Amino acid sequence: MTMPFYVSPEQIIKDKADYARKGIARGRSVVVMQYDGGILFVAENPSRALHKISEIYDRIAFAAVGKYNEFENLRVAGVRYADLRGFSYDRADVTSRGLANAYAQTLGTVFTEAQKPYEVEIIVAEVGPDQASDQLYRLTFDGSVGDEHGFVAMGGASEAISGQLQALWQADLALPAALRMAVDALAEHGGQGPRTLDEKQLEVAVLERTRPRRAFRRIVGEQLASLLRDE
């Protein structure tokens, strides 16, 4: 008769975490950044159809890295959560904090109970009436939540990108400058060596503070190319 090997709970958790971290690090990075008129999302993503950045609700957007089917599942659940809340109560009662909590619970449960943790990292961002009231929540594969300010990088070479942005980021950046900064950081650290990224390799969107109701807007095609040429 064979006895199963004893594996300590610490080891199980560590193995799962390592597994998830490796999966996330394989993907390309996403940068989310506050600028003077709202929140900017930049992902290195050659696909026009499979998005890493999406609208959740009027003032709330979602960015993710990792396994597509897993974060797509979470994105759809988030849209449902928000639409259900907005329909049951009022549009003003849908908050990024509530959504981040729901995601944290879901990710935490999957991490501890399922065989395989989700290999995803997500950001829930909400644009407020002024920059001080913007909210950025970073959620990792085990369900931990971080309340971030200024900018966040995740996936791939996130630490190197964060390091570069740390030295440069300012609160009063205009959109073209913020975009340039994010794209430069992705280009510098995202590949084998420094590269240049053009509009075909990027997925860019903003939550614009001044837009009425639905603040989310994708920046694509010629509009993105001209923004990238600016400066």
Place this chain on the structure above:
Amino acid sequence: MTQGAGLPAHFLRPGSSFMDFLAEHDPTWGRRLDVTGVEAPHGTTIVSCQFDGGVVMAGDRRATMGNVIAQRDIEKVFPVDEYSVVGIAGTAGLAVEMVRLFQTEVEHFEKIEGMGLSLEGKANRLASFIRGNLGMAFQGLAVVPLFAGYDSVLSRGRIFSYDVTGGRYEEHSYHAIGSGSPFARGSLKKLYREQISDADAVRICLQALYDAADDDSATGGPDLTRGIFPVVYSVAADGVRRLEEAELQTLVDSVVEQRFQRPDGPVADEGQARP
């Protein structure tokens, strides 16, 4: 909403309809009680008229309950999304809820699928919502909307009307629904011309509502003392636009001014119809 162990399983299942999701989330939702004989506020007249490159929809501001005016500044025309509007006649409470659900459904689909429903798709979806209310309609609480929007494939405005069983009919040029609609439709019939401008379409809609209010007690005319004017939306290639109060004031003033000269409104030019 359960929060204990995260989002429930049905949040994570595939599907892009908010209505279907809601039915799974709360099976008792939408289950109606037997309410025969309830008196509830009713919305009255909605008119819609095409113009060159779009469509206008306007609604009066009155809700009635029997012979009582339940509300004098109710709004019965709503934007559904960036390219369509819906106006409601019938039981106001159910109609407003139906519109809220329809708005959520359309936006939900757009967010989940990454692209909006076609105008025809939206019109069909609204038909199934009305069919869902059929039980209530038999108890006297019918909801009959009028739907209009800009079709980006055909590059023109389109109007869809419905019956209580969810039958969907495309209307050409113009249409009116609600208790004052026979009078409004007669007015539209005489005033409508092909290829008119946005501004002319708005004026024709205001004239039609005035005529409806003239002959139907449940339709409210412009309330000059309180400054309550019809709600007017214009939909074109650049999206939905609600006419502002100041803009409406000028238009309503000119309509009322005309009626001082001729209370029955403009005379149809019989000569125009002749070749």
